[in-house]
Amino acid sequence: MIKPLVSIVMGSKSDWDVMRHVVVILDEFHIAHEAKVVSAHRTPDLMFQFAAEARARGIRCIIAGAGGAAHLPGMIAAKTTLPVLGVPVNSKHLQGLDSLLSIVQMPKGIPVATFAIGEAGAVNAGLFAVEILAVYDSELNEQLNQYRQKQAESVLTSELPR
Numbered sequence: 001m002i003k004p005l006v007s008i009v010m011g012s013k014s015d016w017d018v019m020r021h022v023v024v025i026l027d028e029f030h031i032a033h034e035a036k037v038v039s040a041h042r043t044p045d046l047m048f049q050f051a052a053e054a055r056a057r058g059i060r061c062i063i064a065g066a067g068g069a070a071h072l073p074g075m076i077a078a079k080t081t082l083p084v085l086g087v088p089v090n091s092k093h094l095q096g097l098d099s100l101l102s103i104v105q106m107p108k109g110i111p112v113a114t115f116a117i118g119e120a121g122a123v124n125a126g127l128f129a130v131e132i133l134a135v136y137d138s139e140l141n142e143q144l145n146q147y148r149q150k151q152a153e154s155v156l157t158s159e160l161p162r
């Protein structure tokens with residue numbers, strides 16, 4: 001089996017509807033990845049073990065999505081020096097503002113790169129992971145340039161309804 005380079009974790013299965021957008025991006029760039037549910041407060045021992053062992057398993061960066069009191073990305077970041085990319089998942093009562101603030105407001109010393117709430121954040125976290133991997137990979141960088149080119153073309157050829 002191919003070893004995953006990017007690990008996608010989420011606090012609950014209910015986050016999948018947002019986090020599946022990360023998978024779409026990584027598939028598009030043919031990046032080996034894994035996706036699993038790990039929770040800082042529901043499965044703290046598993047979360048510790050996962051974060052502590054990720055680097056030795058060959059993981060290059062971790063994308064962590066969570067909603068509400070979203071301490072998962074910060075807690076994972078506390079146990080690894082791999083880059084942690086946090087995706088705030090939309091929450092039932094505060095529309096993800098609670099998730100965003102929980103992830104973005106890390107006190108100094110342990111960084112978490114924080115993305116937008118919901119699908120856009122998941123897509124951008126996936127693209128950012130590709131960018132991390134492309135720093136020393138010119139072929140992957142070329143794929144990123146093509147992705148942007150396609151995006152620009154779809155804007156330039158878009159027609160508004162009359």
Ligand SMILES: Nc1c(C(=O)O)ncn1[C@@H]1O[C@H](COP(=O)(O)O)[C@@H](O)[C@H]1O
Pocket residue numbers: 010011012013014015038039040041042065066067068069070071072073089
């Ligand atoms: N924020 C966290 C963490 C964590 O930070 O460890 N674990 C679960 N959750 C979040 O709880 C929300 C509701 O979960 P359920 O739908 O399972 O009740 C999810 O958005 C999840 O990310």
